[in-house]
Amino acid sequence: MTKADIVGEIAKSTGIEKVQVQQVVESFMENIKETMMAGNNVYLRGFGSFIIKRRAQKVARNISKNTTITIPAHNIPAFKPSKTFAGEVKAKSIEKK
Structure with missing residues (x-):
């Protein structure tokens, strides 16, 4: 949709x-x-929460150049559905099978 x-x-x-x-x-x-x-964060009761997640600094590899790079710590947006919302979606998906 x-x-x-x-x-x-x-x-x-x-x-x-x-x-x-x-x-x-x-x-x-x-x-x-x-x-x-x-x-x-944004909390919508009965629907879910738009939250900010903190990603820690990490070391990654660039395999094409065979080098190591450091990815700094950063924030990312995330959505966490409420228990009732997640339960309703889960119940509907079970019914369809």
Whole structure:
């Protein structure tokens, strides 16, 4: 499902115009991005959490040049679904098999 599909589904179920729904979805995603870039996590109760994970410094190999490089410590964004959300997805996938 793409962002356009999500906008279409929300517009169909709420009766709000697609242009307005798209503005809300874009604003929602921009808010999450800005909050995480500021170093904060976003918690959506019953859905999940957008969290910042810290990756430690590590040594890697460039096999084509046969050299060793150091990858510095850095942060990455991650999504952790809530227990109820993960349980519902798991239950649906079991039903389909």
